[in-house]
Amino acid sequence: MKAKRNVMSLILTIILAVSLLCPAAVFADTTVYTTETGTKYHSTSTCSGLSNAKKVYTDTESSAISRGLTKCSKCWNGSSSSSSSSSSSSTTSSITTTTTTKASTAATAKIALKAKTKKVKVGKKLKIKLTNNKSKVKWTLSNKRAKITKKTNSYVVIKGKKKGNVVLKAKAGGKTYKIKIKVVK
Numbered sequence: 001m002k003a004k005r006n007v008m009s010l011i012l013t014i015i016l017a018v019s020l021l022c023p024a025a026v027f028a029d030t031t032v033y034t035t036e037t038g039t040k041y042h043s044t045s046t047c048s049g050l051s052n053a054k055k056v057y058t059d060t061e062s063s064a065i066s067r068g069l070t071k072c073s074k075c076w077n078g079s080s081s082s083s084s085s086s087s088s089s090s091t092t093s094s095i096t097t098t099t100t101t102k103a104s105t106a107a108t109a110k111i112a113l114k115a116k117t118k119k120v121k122v123g124k125k126l127k128i129k130l131t132n133n134k135s136k137v138k139w140t141l142s143n144k145r146a147k148i149t150k151k152t153n154s155y156v157v158i159k160g161k162k163k164g165n166v167v168l169k170a171k172a173g174g175k176t177y178k179i180k181i182k183v184v185k
């Protein structure tokens with residue numbers, strides 16, 4: 001009987017030793033400082049968040065958490081919440097990098113007015129493309145030396161009417177693109 005009791009006390013000692021070494025047990029036993037009305041618990045009694053309190057109470061962290069209190073951001077430096085915020089900021093920077101890559105790709109696919117030639121004979125037609133455009137286009141000519149005979153959001157067809165220069169304008173996506181066309185005899 002006596003030997004059995006010694007084994008039991010040894011087991012209890014081991015359990016106690018393990019619980020003291022276990023980080024969760026240490027966490028639960030952390031002494032924190034609270035106030036009567038505050039919603040935060042503090043790691044130090046000298047925290048500025050406690051300066052207005054009439055009386056500061058000592059408590060365990062697990063007890064403070066169970067009462068719905070949260071960590072004071074002033075005195076809990078190097079907490080798990082700060083490490084998670086730094087990981088989220090690195091996620092944000094990777095998103096920014098992706099956006100920059102997309103923007104430079106869009107810049108490469110430049111919108112421009114292009115024609116095989118910048119000349120058109122009176123009575124003849126010329127097709128002028130608006131490359132890489134995906135917006136709705138408003139086409140205009142600077143004068144009546146030429147006339148638009150067909151228009152889409154990717155190209156226009158003009159017909160020479162009278163000798164001289166005419167500027168074709170394409171307004172798309174808030175920008176205006178211009179090309180000067182010479183109407184010849």
Ligand SMILES: [Zn+2]
Pocket residue numbers: 041042043044047048049050072073074075076
């Ligand atoms: Zn504090």
